[in-house]
Amino acid sequence: MNVSDLLMPYVGPAFVILFFGSMVVFAILGRKSAGKYLREIPAFTKLRHAVGLAVEAGTRLHVSLGRGNMISSSSASAVMGITILERVARAASISDRPPVATSGDPVVALLSQDTMRRAYRFIGADTRFDPSSAQLAGVTPFSYAAGTLSVVQDSQVSANVLVGHFGSEVALITDAAERNGVLTIAGTDDVSGQAVLYATAEETLIGEELFAGGAYLGAGSLHTASLRVQDIFRWLLVAAILGGAALKMVGIL
């Protein structure tokens, strides 16, 4: 057994511990400047405007959390969708027509219902909470798309926020939104879904921008800290890949 085989089991835990430690350090250091110095992402700027407009005009925001579930690799995008739903619901629940959430997984649907209830409690309007404002649209890709279409085509919806795990079926949803002349902001962790969204949605969140939602919507210093740590680790990965390629070229690896 060589040295790399001996070290390999410890690489994962070391990576997680380093990532965790960096997040804690940056969260403590950046408590007062959380949310500052972030580059502009047009999708989040438009989302903030859309929330304001919905409250003023008494229209509805639709947040769709995709088909991701909580027991697979797509759970992180579902959690991110729920974080964004909470921020949107807290800000827009005072509108005449409160936000509505759709999802393609029963557990995510229950969590989105819970999130909406929490948002109403936060603004002190528990009685206004309607359980049907968080809906399970369908459990297969196309049934989910078909179920979501009925919400997108509602004339009272002024913006659609699609954040979660989507495949190519998301084009049916974004196309319907565009036909209604409604703003669509969308992001997914699926590569083919991202290509489809780039072609069909008005504002697309590319790659890790999806996971920056909490920092841009003021969810706390830990969100901003995790963005900084992601940036640092991205550069480390780039250096490791280029370094590895260079070492391979000269025959060392």
Added chain:
Amino acid sequence: MKLRAPFSTIVAVLSGLVVLGGYFFPQFLGEVRVTMLRWAVVMTAFALLAGVYNLLSVHIRKMQREKNAYSGILLISFVVALGFVLVSGPTGPWALWMAQYVQVPLEASMFAVLAVVLAYASARLLYRRTNLLAVVFVVTTLVVLMGMAPLYLFPEVQWMQGARNLVTQVLAVGGARGILLGVALGVVATGLRVLMGADRPYEG
């Protein structure tokens, strides 16, 4: 039963740590991880029942309030499908007939519509975003399509297939890996925030 914030957070964080530990140290926590994941799968099945209840209640309300015909069709379809499965079993002939002659054709039709929607959206992209990236997107799509589709009236164009291979096997793979690395870092950050109790998608 309603779990209060500190208790539910502690349970969630500890469960997450044990499952994560099970991946890194399978000799110590591997069994516990597998057992906890099995519990999660069983609970997901129960959540499906709650999801069905949610779906039905939303559409019953829509039918009552808005006289929505589509909601009526959904409810009738649900009752018929449930009846078929109860009578013949989930793998019985009636249930299979319904899947084969109703669900599969319907989803295939939507897939066909999707192809048209995507082609139309790609063409419309140049109207909506008049920038270099949109032009690159559309040109790349055309190169890949023409490299793959049979051109009946023309002889085989070797350079087009070479261009398609370059795009799909080199450029697209490199770009997709870059995006996936970014997504993976985002996933790690989100997971750690959940383990720290900063992101709590559950009541608490």
